[in-house]
Amino acid sequence: MSQEPAPDRARARAKFRRTLVRVLAVQAIALLALALLQLRYDV
Amino acid sequence: MHWINWVVVILYVTYVIVDGIRKSKGTDSLSGFFQANRSLPWWVVGLSVMATQLSAITMIGTPGQGATDGIRFVQFYFGLPIAMVILGVTLVPFLHGSGVYTAYEYLERRFDARTRSLTAFLFLLSRGMSAGTIIAAPGVVLSAIFGIPLLWAVVLIGVPTVLYTMIGGVQAVAWADVKQMFLIVFALLAIVVVLILQMPVGADEALRIAGATGRLQAFDFSFDLSETYTFWGGVIGGTFLMLSYFGTDQSQVQRYLAARSVDEARSSLLMSAYWKIPLQALVLMIGVGIFVYYQFVQPPLLFNPAHEQAVVAERGAQYGDLQQRYDEAFTLRSSAAITVADTPDGTAGAAAMEDFLAREAEIQGIRGEALAMAEEVTGEASRDVNYIVPRFALAELPIGLAGLFIAGVLAAAMSSISSELNSLATTSVIDFYRRWVRDDATDAHYLIVSKGATAFWGLFACVVATYAATLGSLIEVVNRFGSFFYGSILGVFLLAMMPAARGRGSFYGLITGMALVGAVNFGAPQVAFLWHNVIGAVTVVVVGLLLSAGQGPETPETAAAADAAGTG
Numbered sequence: 001m002s003q004e005p006a007p008d009r010a011r012a013r014a015k016f017r018r019t020l021v022r023v024l025a026v027q028a029i030a031l032l033a034l035a036l037l038q039l040r041y042d043v
Numbered sequence: 044m045h046w047i048n049w050v051v052v053i054l055y056v057t058y059v060i061v062d063g064i065r066k067s068k069g070t071d072s073l074s075g076f077f078q079a080n081r082s083l084p085w086w087v088v089g090l091s092v093m094a095t096q097l098s099a100i101t102m103i104g105t106p107g108q109g110a111t112d113g114i115r116f117v118q119f120y121f122g123l124p125i126a127m128v129i130l131g132v133t134l135v136p137f138l139h140g141s142g143v144y145t146a147y148e149y150l151e152r153r154f155d156a157r158t159r160s161l162t163a164f165l166f167l168l169s170r171g172m173s174a175g176t177i178i179a180a181p182g183v184v185l186s187a188i189f190g191i192p193l194l195w196a197v198v199l200i201g202v203p204t205v206l207y208t209m210i211g212g213v214q215a216v217a218w219a220d221v222k223q224m225f226l227i228v229f230a231l232l233a234i235v236v237v238l239i240l241q242m243p244v245g246a247d248e249a250l251r252i253a254g255a256t257g258r259l260q261a262f263d264f265s266f267d268l269s270e271t272y273t274f275w276g277g278v279i280g281g282t283f284l285m286l287s288y289f290g291t292d293q294s295q296v297q298r299y300l301a302a303r304s305v306d307e308a309r310s311s312l313l314m315s316a317y318w319k320i321p322l323q324a325l326v327l328m329i330g331v332g333i334f335v336y337y338q339f340v341q342p343p344l345l346f347n348p349a350h351e352q353a354v355v356a357e358r359g360a361q362y363g364d365l366q367q368r369y370d371e372a373f374t375l376r377s378s379a380a381i382t383v384a385d386t387p388d389g390t391a392g393a394a395a396m397e398d399f400l401a402r403e404a405e406i407q408g409i410r411g412e413a414l415a416m417a418e419e420v421t422g423e424a425s426r427d428v429n430y431i432v433p434r435f436a437l438a439e440l441p442i443g444l445a446g447l448f449i450a451g452v453l454a455a456a457m458s459s460i461s462s463e464l465n466s467l468a469t470t471s472v473i474d475f476y477r478r479w480v481r482d483d484a485t486d487a488h489y490l491i492v493s494k495g496a497t498a499f500w501g502l503f504a505c506v507v508a509t510y511a512a513t514l515g516s517l518i519e520v521v522n523r524f525g526s527f528f529y530g531s532i533l534g535v536f537l538l539a540m541m542p543a544a545r546g547r548g549s550f551y552g553l554i555t556g557m558a559l560v561g562a563v564n565f566g567a568p569q570v571a572f573l574w575h576n577v578i579g580a581v582t583v584v585v586v587g588l589l590l591s592a593g594q595g596p597e598t599p600e601t602a603a604a605a606d607a608a609g610t611g
């Protein structure tokens with residue numbers, strides 16, 4: 001696993017960071033939608 | 044059920060078996076059978092991971108929970124994306140890179156044989172029983188709804204699953220999971236569409252009714268250790284639980300060990316990180332939608348038809364009175380719900396809401412009496428919540444789609460059981476048979492033993508499922524015992540990544556962690572089980588490091604870990 005050449009590792013890290021940002025964005029949208037539902041309708 | 048629906052179910056079951064046999068190509072070696080020769084693309088592994096986690100309980104129990112309790116259960120999954128990201132940079136590269144068949148095999152390389160055997164044994168114990176309960180849960184529901192013996196329902200779910208798992212190994216399991224996942228999502232979306240088309244009120248009014256009964260409360264920020272579903276319980280306890288489940292449980296680890304590369308293994312886990320919370324929210328919202336729908340269309344007093352029949356047979360007059368009160372209360376509540384939907388916010392709206400809530404409380408009271416009566420008559424816990432969605436689907440979905448929904452329930456059960464059987468066989472063969480009984484046999488020999496082990500665990504699960512009612516308390520004990528060691532096993536794997544940790548520390552740390560969680564469970568039963576995972580993992584790491592202090596390298600892997608960290 002640590003035998004990959006440095007440029008490949010760097011590319012994999014960059015890809016992972018991009019994916020991470022997308023995951024967080026999707027979760028943020030999902031949680032925001034749930035929060036809006038609760039704020040608007042939960043009494 | 045209409046015969047066309049049965050045809051759909053039979054077609055699905057036949058397809059699953061035939062496709063499993065087709066996908067058995069290349070599985071004539073141990074690596075092929077248990078790891079699909081590490082050939083699976085990330086999206087297949089990702090869908091397999093999701094399908095494994097999504098059992099029939101999610102298909103029928105979770106929307107039922109949404110209908111009766113609202114969407115707060117979604118908080119349980121808040122730790123999942125965090126856990127997936129952590130696993131992507133920690134355990135996944137460790138396990139995939141080490142070329143092992145099981146997660147526990149890695150523990151012997153890193154520590155010693157006893158740590159490996161103990162963790163593998165704990166896995167066999169808990170997963171063996173849980174495979175039975177995963178068949179039993181939908182089996183009991185299908186048997187009650189269709190009036191068939193439980194054994195038939197168990198056979199319908201268990202036999203095809205054992206067949207394709209035994210013949211095609213992890214490759215057949217993963218590809219079947221992909222198709223089953225699509226079927227499950229399609230069945231859920233079919234219910235969403237039917238709900239939207241048939242809902243007597245608009246979306247805003249429906250949400251107001253749901254919100255008025257507290258069913259749209261997704262977040263509870265109280266820091267209460269006795270509450271299972273809170274934001275903090277989900278984020279902290281849920282992260283530890285998901286780290287343990289996806290990082291150390293062979294039924295999940297085996298999915299991503301079959302991925303083509305570490306990178307693809309990581310990506311497969313991130314698929315769950317993307318979709319789990321939105322999917323779970325959708326499933327719960329389906330339940331909320333059904334609750335609102337039943338404000339206007341009268342549902343049965345008891346959803347479990349078997350219990351309803353038993354109560355009518357034994358206490359017909361008493362139940363008849365209750366039914367009459369229920370009919371009258373429903374008419375009043377239905378008018379109150381229409382008034383709420385038609386009245387804008389303001390003083391009149393508040394009065395309408397108050398009236399509606401009073402009517403709803405009355406209905407719940409009558410339902411509570413009916414459930415208590417059913418429990419007295421049958422001597423069983425009612426679990427009526429599990430029957431809400433199947434009965435809704437069979438009554439409201441068009442012919443064909445209703446059959447597809449039942450096929451979806453079977454698919455959800457099969458996708459979880461197949462992964463469990465496959466991983467139980469892998470652990471039995473790799474961690475016990477090859478390790479302790481015979482370590483010099485040919486691949487062909489191990490392959491025969493592996494297929495035999497799959498059949499054995501399948502039979503074991505079916506027997507447990509068939510006697511689920513009588514084994515109820517035993518299964519509960521095992522499941523409870525399972526929560527003692529889940530976090531503790533995670534602690535051992537965390538130690539494995541720490542260069543200072545040694546075998547003695549990890550073994551005794553594991554035992555201390557389980558003992559402490561057991562003590563908390565009995566001494567402070569109010570602490571919600573999600574927190575047990577945190578307590579177990581932290582205890583194992585702390586005790587493990589303390590007992591490891593000052594010891595030199597003991598295995599090549601220990602020395603390698605120490606070298607990598609610059610401490611050797």
